Amino acid sequence: MKKWLALLVVCSLAWWGHPNVIAAKESLTGYSPLQLKIPSLSIQAPIEPIGREELDAIPPEGEKVFWYKDGVNPGASGNAVIAGHFDDYEGPAIFYSLDQLKVDDLLYIVNEKHQILTYQVEDMETFKRDQAPVDDIFQGNSQSKLKLITCSGYYSKKEKTHTHRTIVSATLVGKTHRYTPSTGS
């Protein structure tokens, strides 16, 4: 009896110890994201969902990133859009170094189902604020993509915003896995 119990414990440990080999259940519409991780920039940010109205004036919080919840969820076909500040009132914010990303760098999203999704950077572009292709950034089909948005250029006192926007485009790669961090999250 004891032996079986021990075996059970060992099996459970083996199960929990290797979470990344188990593909997670996927919904066609994906799930809400909780956290963005960009190891190459040492970024680990909580994700706050915001709607279309709030997108016009995203909160002045420099440590978080903001996901456009009225669009698609990460994991679904289409473009999941996440915006983050380049700087806040005091200094650099979460996406200050976003333009240092390189094509092929990996980004990770942890979602509300404790699954981890892997994205690979395929493209980075900078546009003048009023010339950015908004529809192309938000609307998509076919592939599951992540679009990261931040400010660039200089801060215009007149416009009360930066002159440019930098957009990182990343494509979902591989399977979705269960996320069980070994130490905290």
Add this chain to the structure above:
Amino acid sequence: MKKVVSFALFVIMMVTFASMTMAEGEAMVRVLHASPDAPAVDVYVNDDLVVDGVGYKDVTDYLALPAGTHTIEIYPSGDQSTVVITEQVAVSSGQSYTLGAIGQLESIRLTTMIDDQEVTAGNTKVRVAHFSPDAPAVDIATDAGDILFPNVAFSAVTDYVELPAATYNLDIRGAGTADVVEELSELELKDGMVYTAVAVGLLNGEPEFEMILLNDAMPTPDELPKTGLGGASEIR
């Protein structure tokens, strides 16, 4: 040379108008590759290459075309010697369309869907396209048992059904039976979004049967957000 110039102009036109904001006198058209055994394809409109390398299960972005009748030709990617599909397609101003390349290669054809982009606030819209050549007719029902889409057979595209925005668990069942072919669990259908759920692949064979979801419309902001407050930037 003339052809190159006209092609260049056409490409510029495409790029300029390749957004979903429709101009007067234009239609928006996208192409879905749903033929399980067809290779990746190039799509030509009136002899001009508009999209290349569209693979199975891919759907292109919407492209703007002038209202009127266009010759749509589909070739294997990079090979203009054997045409896969030639079809005349009439499109109307202000309307959006999905052209589905469906059926197995030997009987491949283009089916035209008119895409709805309007939805009442608080609601979502969804329709179903059955493009799995060897799958039987199906019913699509909620897990509460309400049949949303009855008796959908191969090549059929249902009307849109408007539903309250919510998360749904849907069962795809053999028509008139309780046999579940596939479950669509935790489908979060959002306020203001319009979807086409497409059954593709083969029940008996490869690529295997699966559902894909197209976004026909989604709420989009007018401009990009203000993502900086100036604390670490040059201020002018």
